[in-house]
Amino acid sequence: MSKTIENNLSIYEKTIVNQDFGLCLDCNQPKTSFYWCQNCDTKRLQQDFNKWTSGNDFIDKLIQESQLKARNYKDVIEWIPYNNLRNMKYLAQGGFSVVYKAILLGGYLSGWDEEKQQWMRVNSELKDEDYENAKQENIKSPLNENEKYGTHVALKCLNNSSRINEDFLYEWKNYLDFVYSSRNRNTILIKLYGITQDPETLNFMIAMEYMTIGCLRSNLMIKKYNPSNKYINLCNVIQSLSVLHKCNLVHGDFHSGNLLLDSPELLLISDLGLSKPADKPLKSDDIYGVLPYIAPEVLRGEPYTKAADIYSFGIIMWEMSSGIPAFNNISQDFGLSLDICQGLRPEIDEVPNIFDDTEKQKIFEKIEVEYTELMKRCWDFNPNKRPTAEELYINFNEWYREVPKGMRIPGKK
Incomplete structure (x- = not known):
C-alpha cells in the first residue's frame, strides 16, 4: 500500500490495515472486525430489508444506511418489533422525550456465526429479579416465565413523534453519520441498538445502551x-x-x-x-x-x-x-x-x-x-x-x- 493511500485512510481503516481479524470463510476477504465481514454481512442485512418496515420511509432509509455502512456490529441500527420489548418501566421525563428501562428479548445483533451460518446476538439469562419486576403494577409488557434471554436497554420515547418532522430526522441522521465515522476515533458514545414504535401512541422510540449507574x-x-x-x-x-x-x-x-x-x-x-x-x-x-x-x-x-x-x-x-x-x-x-x-x-x-x-x-x-x-x-x-x-x-x-x-x-x- 502506498504512503499516499495510507495517509488518506480513516483512523478506523488504518486499524484494519494494522490488525488482522482473519479472512472471511465465505468471500476470503479480510474481515473488518471480529465476527464481521463488511462485504458479506451488509449483503445479508440487505436481503432482509423486505422483511420489516417502520412505516416511515425516512426512518427505513436511515436504518438501512446504517446497516449498509456497518464495519462492525456497533455501527448497526435495527428495526425492533415492539413485541420484543418487556418490563417497560418509567425512569425519567425530559423536555421532548420520556425514558424507560426495558428488556430487549433475544438481545442485540453482534455478528455472523460462520459455522452455524446465522446471526449471533448479545444477551444473558434473565434473573429472578426480572420476573419479580414483571409483577409490578407500573410495568408495561410484563416478562413471561418462558422468556429466558435478553438484554436491558434504555428506551427514549420521542414526544409527538407520530408526526415526526423530516428536518428533525435529517439532523439526527447527521449525528448518526458522526457516530459511524467516529466510532473508532477514541470517542466514547452510547451504543444505539435500534428504533421501535409504540402501537398505542404511534410515537417512535430509540433503544440504546442502558447505563447502570x-x-x-x-x-x-x-x-x-x-x-x-x-x-x-x-x-x-x-x-x-x-x-x-x-x-x-x-x-x-x-x-x-x-x-x-x-x-x-x-x-x-x-x-x-x-x-x-x-x-x-x-x-x-x-x-x-x-x-x-x-x-x-x-x-x-x-x-x-x-x-x-x-x-x-x-x-x-x-x-x-x-x-x-x-x-x-x-x-x-x-x-x-x-x-x-x-x-x-x-x-x-x-x-x-x-x-x-x-x-x-x-x-x-x-x-x-x-x-x-x-x-x-x-x-x-x-x-x-x-x-x-x-x-x-x-x-x-x-x-x-x-x-x-x-x-x-x-x-x-
Whole structure:
C-alpha cells in the first residue's frame, strides 16, 4: 500500500490495515472486525430489508444506511418489533422525550456465526429479579416465565413523534453519520441498538445502551469525585466533544443529565441530536436546554455554536468540583437568564486543603489553579475567547498524567 493511500485512510481503516481479524470463510476477504465481514454481512442485512418496515420511509432509509455502512456490529441500527420489548418501566421525563428501562428479548445483533451460518446476538439469562419486576403494577409488557434471554436497554420515547418532522430526522441522521465515522476515533458514545414504535401512541422510540449507574447529575448527589477520576472523566468527555466539533456538529444540550455512567471511570455523551421537538421544523433562534448550562449569547437569540457547547462544559467543570448543580439555590426562570446575560457565573471556592501528603497537596493545588482559570475561560462572555475542545482535551490529558495514581480525597471512594 502506498504512503499516499495510507495517509488518506480513516483512523478506523488504518486499524484494519494494522490488525488482522482473519479472512472471511465465505468471500476470503479480510474481515473488518471480529465476527464481521463488511462485504458479506451488509449483503445479508440487505436481503432482509423486505422483511420489516417502520412505516416511515425516512426512518427505513436511515436504518438501512446504517446497516449498509456497518464495519462492525456497533455501527448497526435495527428495526425492533415492539413485541420484543418487556418490563417497560418509567425512569425519567425530559423536555421532548420520556425514558424507560426495558428488556430487549433475544438481545442485540453482534455478528455472523460462520459455522452455524446465522446471526449471533448479545444477551444473558434473565434473573429472578426480572420476573419479580414483571409483577409490578407500573410495568408495561410484563416478562413471561418462558422468556429466558435478553438484554436491558434504555428506551427514549420521542414526544409527538407520530408526526415526526423530516428536518428533525435529517439532523439526527447527521449525528448518526458522526457516530459511524467516529466510532473508532477514541470517542466514547452510547451504543444505539435500534428504533421501535409504540402501537398505542404511534410515537417512535430509540433503544440504546442502558447505563447502570445513571447520569452524572444523580451520581454527584451520592459522592464527590476524587481528582484523578474527575480529570480522566472530563478528559474522555471533551475528547468526544472535540471529535464532534471537528465534524462541524454541536451537541446543543450539553449538561450533566446527558452524561451517563456505566462505571465510575466511564462517562459517555448521550442525546446527540435528540434534544429538540420531533414534530416541529427547526429554527435557528429556538432555545432548548437546561438554563444554567445555556450560553448567554444563545439566551439572547444567537445561533447555537461550538463555543456554546464549551460554555456548557465549563459549567459541568464547576459541577464536578462542587458536587452540586450550578445556581441550584436560584429560581430557574427569566430572572436567572437575564442575570447570566449580565455576567452571573457560579461562585468559585478556594482550593481545599485535602491531602496530608505535602507533595500531593502541592500537585493538586497547581492543577486546580490551572483548572479554575480554564473553567473561567470556558464561560467567558465573549464566545471567541473561549478555548476549543481540542485545547481543553490537551489540558485534561496533561493533568490526568500529572496526578499520582491513587490520589483520592480522604473519606471518598
